Amino acid sequence: MTTYKAPLADIRFVMFDLLKVEAEYQRLPGGENATRDIVDAILDEAARFSEQVLAPLNASGDEEGCHLDKATATVTTPKGFKEAYATYVAGGWSGLTAPEQYGGQHLPESIGAPLKEMLDSANLSWGNFPLLSHGASEALRQHGEEWQRQAFLKPIVEGRWTGTMCLTESHCGSDLGLLKSRAEPQANGTYSISGTKIFITAGEHDLTENIVHLVLARLPDAPPGVKGISLFIVPKYKVEQSGQMGERNAVTCGAIEHKMGIKASVTCVMNFDGAEGWLIGPPNRGLMAMFTMMNTARLAVGIQGLGIIERGYQDSLAYARDRLQMRSLSGARFPDKPADPLIVHPDIRRMLLTQKAFAEGCRALSYYAATQVDLAERAPDADERKRADELLSFIIPIVKGLLTELANECAYHAVQIFGGHGYIRETGVEQYARDARITTIYEGTTQIQALDLLGRKIMQTQGVGLRHFLEEISAFCHAQAQNAALSEFIAPLAIAAKEWADLTQEVGKRALANPDEIGAAAVDYLFYSGYVALAYFWARSVAAAEDSAHPADFKNAKRLTASFYFARILPRTRTHAQALRAGLETLMGMPDAQFG
Numbered sequence: 255m256t257t258y259k260a261p262l263a264d265i266r267f268v269m270f271d272l273l274k275v276e277a278e279y280q281r282l283p284g285g286e287n288a289t290r291d292i293v294d295a296i297l298d299e300a301a302r303f304s305e306q307v308l309a310p311l312n313a314s315g316d317e318e319g320c321h322l323d324k325a326t327a328t329v330t331t332p333k334g335f336k337e338a339y340a341t342y343v344a345g346g347w348s349g350l351t352a353p354e355q356y357g358g359q360h361l362p363e364s365i366g367a368p369l370k371e372m373l374d375s376a377n378l379s380w381g382n383f384p385l386l387s388h389g390a391s392e393a394l395r396q397h398g399e400e401w402q403r404q405a406f407l408k409p410i411v412e413g414r415w416t417g418t419m420c421l422t423e424s425h426c427g428s429d430l431g432l433l434k435s436r437a438e439p440q441a442n443g444t445y446s447i448s449g450t451k452i453f454i455t456a457g458e459h460d461l462t463e464n465i466v467h468l469v470l471a472r473l474p475d476a477p478p479g480v481k482g483i484s485l486f487i488v489p490k491y492k493v494e495q496s497g498q499m500g501e502r503n504a505v506t507c508g509a510i511e512h513k514m515g516i517k518a519s520v521t522c523v524m525n526f527d528g529a530e531g532w533l534i535g536p537p538n539r540g541l542m543a544m545f546t547m548m549n550t551a552r553l554a555v556g557i558q559g560l561g562i563i564e565r566g567y568q569d570s571l572a573y574a575r576d577r578l579q580m581r582s583l584s585g586a587r588f589p590d591k592p593a594d595p596l597i598v599h600p601d602i603r604r605m606l607l608t609q610k611a612f613a614e615g616c617r618a619l620s621y622y623a624a625t626q627v628d629l630a631e632r633a634p635d636a637d638e639r640k641r642a643d644e645l646l647s648f649i650i651p652i653v654k655g656l657l658t659e660l661a662n663e664c665a666y667h668a669v670q671i672f673g674g675h676g677y678i679r680e681t682g683v684e685q686y687a688r689d690a691r692i693t694t695i696y697e698g699t700t701q702i703q704a705l706d707l708l709g710r711k712i713m714q715t716q717g718v719g720l721r722h723f724l725e726e727i728s729a730f731c732h733a734q735a736q737n738a739a740l741s742e743f744i745a746p747l748a749i750a751a752k753e754w755a756d757l758t759q760e761v762g763k764r765a766l767a768n769p770d771e772i773g774a775a776a777v778d779y780l781f782y783s784g785y786v787a788l789a790y791f792w793a794r795s796v797a798a799a800e801d802s803a804h805p806a807d808f809k810n811a812k813r814l815t816a817s818f819y820f821a822r823i824l825p826r827t828r829t830h831a832q833a834l835r836a837g838l839e840t841l842m843g844m845p846d847a848q849f850g
């Protein structure tokens with residue numbers, strides 16, 4: 255069984271050298287407290303908690319899973335989870351970025367990104383409990399009435415309660431317009447919520463005294479489809495407007511799912527049998543409010559992907575250094591040993607470098623997205639907030655879609671590097687492959703992210719977010735044009751960025767003739783976008799490393815990994831460009847009946 259070591263050197267590099275958060279934070283309300291000393295201390299503590307408290311519970315939690323007592327409809331989480339949660343709350347982590355008036359520390363959102371990464375690398379299942387609470391907090395903060403924030407947000411921020419997102423029903427997953435749960439207005443201003451939600455993460459558990467469900471349901475006179483969905487707060491124990499907790503509400507866990515991975519994260523069937531709830535936000539505008547939560551949650555699930563990539567890489571590297579098999583083709587590298595370690599073999603290095611390039615590149619991309627959350631919320635200037643918001647909307651489906659897909663690829667490489675020892679359970683890496691699998695599915699599948707990116711974020715906005723991002727790339731290429739250290743990267747990056755803009759135009763034109771062209775291009779477009787975005791962050795990383803006080807080895811490793819990325823990963827864009835240019839006909843030409 256392996257241990258987890260938080261990659262603090264690279265986390266600090268991304269935050270302080272690449273994204274320059276120290277100076278940025280000083281411009282933002284709440285950021286003035288986030289001095290270098292404070293952020294360093296937070297990172298050290300997060301690393302300690304993840305390494306020492308959460309990581310030791312990862313394999314045991316996977317083995318034990320969660321258990322439902324049907325008689326009492328209560329769920330027991332694996333041994334140690336409850337205590338770990340209590341330690342998390344005592345450490346003040348649940349309120350790290352929440353507003354001060356609701357009990358939080360109001361630190362910039364992007365400080366939460368490395369915390370999230372470390373929790374997820376250490377124990378993805380456990381990390382789901384705070385993840386959902388964070389999403390619920392955001393929805394309450396942005397759309398709740400003041401009494402709702404006082405009554406529901408405060409206890410979540412304090413970590414006394416957790417939150418859920420209740421969207422999915424058996425017949426309605428990606429297509430929320432189909433949902434049937436009902437909300438009947440009551441004379442006292444509450445609503446009676448009825449329906450069955452499935453696959454609800456953290457729907458029932460023993461970590462906290464209450465659970466706040468955010469539930470999508472329809473009012474009696476609601477129009478059909480997505481325009482008739484409202485959002486309700488439904489607590490497990492009823493809550494007075496004063497915040498006083500009352501009797502048990504009519505919401506119960508009917509069953510828990512037995513699943514492929516994240517076995518210690520409980521996935522519940524939730525029955526709402528006339529449960530008391532409160533409307534949050536305007537009637538029939540629930541999806542808008544839920545999107546707030548989804549954006550936060552989608553960025554967080556992208557970071558789950560990063561967590562898995564990093565963890566698998568650490569294990570793979572240790573194993574490749576230790577395991578002796580066969581000799582290097584060019585002659586023994588360690589003649590005193592019975593065989594050479596795996597790391598001498600070129601193809602093992604291909605997989606290791608792929609993991610390393612994705613771990614560090616995805617860290618840069620996802621933390622960058624988190625800094626856009628800071629700017630969209632807190633930048634002093636309205637234009638800057640607007641620009642960050644547009645950039646963020648555009649980048650989130652890329653972060654969610656790409657990082658989770660790459661997590662699956664990297665978990666596959668981890669198992670492959672371990673060979674048969676990776677396939678059996680003892681070494682722990684097969685758990686990463688099972689745990690990673692859900693990340694491309696929940697919070698919107700890769701296809702849904704791709705449609706969101708190309709359909710909504712590009713076509714419906716005339717590509718405003720993409721334009722901002724391409725401007726950044728162009729400004730970077732321009733500024734670095736004479737930098738000899740970057741000569742290998744700037745020209746291919748500029749070419750890829752230009753092709754990205756061209757491809758967008760081409761798909762846009764085809765979509766005017768037939769909207770199905772968007773569906774035919776979307777996933778290839780998402781991958782194309784993601785690989786170019788990573789190329790940008792790799793080139794920036796080399797530049798930032800050169801400018802930093804890091805030792806020569808660190809700078810060299812950044813440059814060599816960037817070279818690997820540009821030579822061996824960026825060319826994947828060729829396949830995606832060609833595939834998406836092949837268009838709709840290659841997919842729809844086959845009559846349904848002739849599939850076999």
Ligand SMILES: Cc1cc2nc3c(=O)[nH]c(=O)nc-3n(C[C@H](O)[C@H](O)[C@H](O)COP(=O)(O)OP(=O)(O)OC[C@H]3O[C@@H](n4cnc5c(N)ncnc54)[C@H](O)[C@@H]3O)c2cc1C
Binds near residue numbers: 421
């Ligand atoms: C472990 C786990 C935890 C979960 N946690 C939660 C939770 O906390 N709250 C919650 O509400 N839900 C939760 N979910 C549900 C999850 O969000 C859904 O499973 C997911 O959104 C997909 O919906 P579906 O399973 O119904 O698949 P479907 O929507 O039936 O999709 C099936 C396939 O068709 C594809 N597809 C659908 N429409 C299109 C299209 N237009 N174009 C191209 N492809 C398309 C999808 O990408 C997918 O590959 C969870 C699920 C799991 C398994």
